[in-house]
Amino acid sequence: MPDATPEPEYKTPADSRVRLCMIMNPEHANALGNIHGGEIMKLVDEAGALAAMRHARAIVVTVVVDSMTFMEPVYVGNLVTIEAEVTYVGHTSIETRVRVTAEDPITGTMTMTNTAFVVYVSLDRATGRPHPVPPLVATTPEEQARMDAARDRQAYRKLQRVRDSK
Secondary structure (H helix, E strand, O other), X not given: OOOOOOOOOOEOHHHHOEEEXXXXXXXXXXXXXXXXXXXXXXXXXXXXXXXHHHHHOOEEEEEEEEEEEEOOOOEOOOEEEEEEEEEEEOOOEXXXXXXXXXXXXXXXXXXXXXXXXXXEEEEOOOOOXXXXXXXXXXXXXXXXXXXXXXXXXXXXXXXXXXXXXX
């Protein structure tokens, strides 16, 4: 069996990108036919975690759902697409940006429904302790802008933690 290709010293957002698609059924909805926010949150966390695992090549755990904005409802029968990518890495932490769209497969109408930023920590499988992750490198000006904004969010999170611990 050939040796596995070695992991690069750094990774790009494209290396971690994930797309999940799922049809929304009645079991995902309330009595009005709107998909429960918790169902969407679960899918967002799964997509974000997969992107973080692709980046770290390790188990990750959710630390923070920094923001979850619900802009439009999702309905029974919609095809939901969740796209996630890594936007920031620290020593062991990974932020992902997750976007959710809903498509009416009959009309083709697409609606941006949610965005979220979710932070994970990479864990060493043997010890269960935080595990270092590869650096993230932008390849486009848009990726660099997202990384800069993520760096600011991370600095704000750290400031909040210090303030909240007092």
